[in-house]
Amino acid sequence: MKAKTRVIHHRAAEPAPGNRPLVSPIFQTVKFELETLADVERAWSGESDAYHYSRAANPSVRELEMILAELQGQEACVAVSTGIAAVAATLIALLSQGDHVVICAETYGPTRGLLLKTMARFGITTTLVSMDDQAGIERALAAKPTRMLWFESPTNPVLKIADIAFMVDVAKRYGAWTVIDNTFAGLEAHAQFGIDLFVHSLTKSAAGHGDVMGGAVMGSHTLVDKIRAQVNMLGPTLDPHAAFLISRGLKTYHVRREVLCRNALAVARYLESDPRVTRVRYPGLKSHPHFALAAQQMPDSGSVVTIDLAGTAEQSRVFADSLQLFSTVASLASTESLIVPPQLMQPRELPADLRGCSDIGATTARLSIGLEDADDLIADLSAALTIAFGA
Numbered sequence: 001m002k003a004k005t006r007v008i009h010h011r012a013a014e015p016a017p018g019n020r021p022l023v024s025p026i027f028q029t030v031k032f033e034l035e036t037l038a039d040v041e042r043a044w045s046g047e048s049d050a051y052h053y054s055r056a057a058n059p060s061v062r063e064l065e066m067i068l069a070e071l072q073g074q075e076a077c078v079a080v081s082t083g084i085a086a087v088a089a090t091l092i093a094l095l096s097q098g099d100h101v102v103i104c105a106e107t108y109g110p111t112r113g114l115l116l117k118t119m120a121r122f123g124i125t126t127t128l129v130s131m132d133d134q135a136g137i138e139r140a141l142a143a144k145p146t147r148m149l150w151f152e153s154p155t156n157p158v159l160k161i162a163d164i165a166f167m168v169d170v171a172k173r174y175g176a177w178t179v180i181d182n183t184f185a186g187l188e189a190h191a192q193f194g195i196d197l198f199v200h201s202l203t204k205s206a207a208g209h210g211d212v213m214g215g216a217v218m219g220s221h222t223l224v225d226k227i228r229a230q231v232n233m234l235g236p237t238l239d240p241h242a243a244f245l246i247s248r249g250l251k252t253y254h255v256r257r258e259v260l261c262r263n264a265l266a267v268a269r270y271l272e273s274d275p276r277v278t279r280v281r282y283p284g285l286k287s288h289p290h291f292a293l294a295a296q297q298m299p300d301s302g303s304v305v306t307i308d309l310a311g312t313a314e315q316s317r318v319f320a321d322s323l324q325l326f327s328t329v330a331s332l333a334s335t336e337s338l339i340v341p342p343q344l345m346q347p348r349e350l351p352a353d354l355r356g357c358s359d360i361g362a363t364t365a366r367l368s369i370g371l372e373d374a375d376d377l378i379a380d381l382s383a384a385l386t387i388a389f390g391a
């Protein structure tokens with residue numbers, strides 16, 4: 001055999017059984033060989049679990065899915081390329097023409113957009129109701145047969161806490177699935193309520209370092225298999241290298257999350273004591289209207305602190321621009337601290353009667369607290385407030 005053939009058909013240097021690498025290798029391959037055509041036929045038909053093509057399944061992605069399902073306390077998980085792909089795949093897999101969805105108006109904007117603009121084109125109707133309006137949620141579910149109740153807790157960006165026992169109970173009474181976007185609450189939150197599906201952006205605290213995107217849906221085998229089948233047809237597959245990076249991030253998930261939450265609480269307490277800040281919203285503060293509910297529902301209070309400043313929108317712009325350690329970037333739960341000022345958060349696409357429930361004022365800013373030293377973050381916030389407002 002000539003060299004140019006040999007380099008293409010060289011054999012892998014596989015360790016002997018019992019000689020396992022401590023860190024799982026990245027299965028950076030599109031294709032998997034099988035011994036016979038019959039084996040390939042069984043893999044393609046789904047009769048066997050053998051890997052054959054990485055759009056359908058890949059061991060690096062599968063390993064991540066197994067860890068995520070376990071953390072979320074669910075039977076199964078499908079991982080995809082972004083958080084919004086996880087949202088879209090769930091909607092496309094589980095909804096059909098004529099179906100009705102109830103979604104809380106405080107939910108992540110692009111999720112609302114997918115339902116109200118994209119899914120509407122395929123004959124799916126959506127009712128928006130504020131999370132604060134429990135009677136309205138029940139009325140919307142009772143008004144017509146509803147396939148799904150979709151909500152978040154804490155909400156983005158103002159950190160409202162859903163009464164999850166109510167959500168699950170009311171949805172079950174009207175025969176609807178509950179889907180929670182659990183990105184803000186974290187990978188282990190809310191497993192105790194019997195929620196049908198958990199959607200996560202892995203881009204945030206799961207991966208944790210701001211260098212890779214991913215998404216996941218966890219739930220029963222029955223529902224997750226339906227979503228997996230659609231992912232295989234639509235193609236928002238998670239790349240094996242991205243899966244490896246997220247699995248690596250997960251190894252430090254608990255230690256990172258502990259520091260992120262501790263820093264967030266320290267920052268929230270400082271901001272609450274500063275008269276230039278009129279309101280601090282953080283579920284770990286006693287002043288949060290749902291402090292007790294949050295403590296009962298979540299294992300921690302998260303790493304996002306949302307504030308309203310005294311003064312004008314212009315002063316809040318100066319404040320954001322004056323921060324040295326916070327970048328103006330729309331992500332969260334990363335190594336670095338981030339800020340999203342009010343100018344970037346207005347829910348313009350919400351109907352006028354629901355805009356109030358988003359509770360985003362002219363000086364509302366969302367802070368995502370990072371892994372820096374909390375004293376440095378507090379000093380930076382204080383200095384920026386002094387530039388914007390004076391001492």
Ligand SMILES: Cc1ncc(COP(=O)(O)O)c(C=O)c1O
Binds near residue numbers: 214
């Ligand atoms: C609550 C929530 N869900 C979903 C997403 C979408 O995630 P991704 O950016 O990974 O697509 C985001 C992104 O900010 C989010 O905040």
